[in-house]
Amino acid sequence: MRTNTRYTEAIQILCYIAIKQSNLPTSDKIAKSINTNAVVVRRIFKMLKDAELINIKRGYGGCSLKKETNEITLLDVYKAVETAENRQIFKFHEGLSASCVIGSKIEEILKEPFQEAQIALEEKLNNVTLENVIFNIEKQIIS
């Protein structure tokens, strides 16, 4: 399990903005809603803004989606907040290849299946849009 919760928080932030519980979503309101601190939200804001998923205004405040909910997939959000290089899921030990014939080859050999696995995972994330998620939220709220 990843040690960070940014991804799920980012999804929730986007849902909050899309559903517009408040007509002026601010980092403070969102923070209260997702049970964290406003600065944490702003840090995620920055990542989502850099990924061109949201617009943010200073001063009067308020943020909005930069795309339609059906144009934002869970993969887009993942790409926005995942900091690991190339979003690699598995990590190699430093100096692995230094002292051993096996070690010197294994990283290169494992790269291919690891890459394939990552692509398979990301394709699934790409199949789900923010619209899908919000539809399910609203369905649950109504029922």
Place this chain on the structure above:
Amino acid sequence: MRTNTRYTEAIQILCYIAIKQSNLPTSDKIAKSINTNAVVVRRIFKMLKDAELINIKRGYGGCSLKKETNEITLLDVYKAVETAENRQIFKFHEGLSASCVIGSKIEEILKEPFQEAQIALEEKLNNVTLENVIFNIEKQIIS
């Protein structure tokens, strides 16, 4: 990226045992080979043993594979060393569902696509056996 390197180390340990660079592989020899500490190797030993992938003897020492290399997949190894509950890749913020209508639903809604993505990833890992990896190592060594 995961913050741990146990998985790739475990794969390397198994390769080392299979190829039997030494006719008596010990935690100390393997540790030197993968550039880490013997206790780190023993901790991974324990996980591989609990998963019934290797046999370990005290005293005289030495360990061996409990299955053929074509019966051990990268998924088996992953299952052996991944400590996160159900090997969930994505983590939810604590108390996420406490204070918000969206938050109270979102965890449940995201579980399904996350689960699908995880399965897709694991299926790819399940397609590669230790035999495949070792074949590639030996191919590289020869050429």
Place this chain on the structure above:
DNA sequence: ACTCTATGTAACATATATAGTTACAATAGG
């Protein structure tokens, strides 16, 4: 122009997981 409000960001504290290390008891082969 002034004021208010919210963002942007630095700085520091805290929490957690991992990895490295030392030490030593327990165990099994010879």
Place this chain on the structure above:
DNA sequence: CCTATTGTAACTATATATGTTACATAGAGT
């Protein structure tokens, strides 16, 4: 019994993420 190795506890170090305070900066409305 001796020796080598595992099993494991205990501690340290490190990295990453998160929580928090503080304050400069910017933009909307008056």
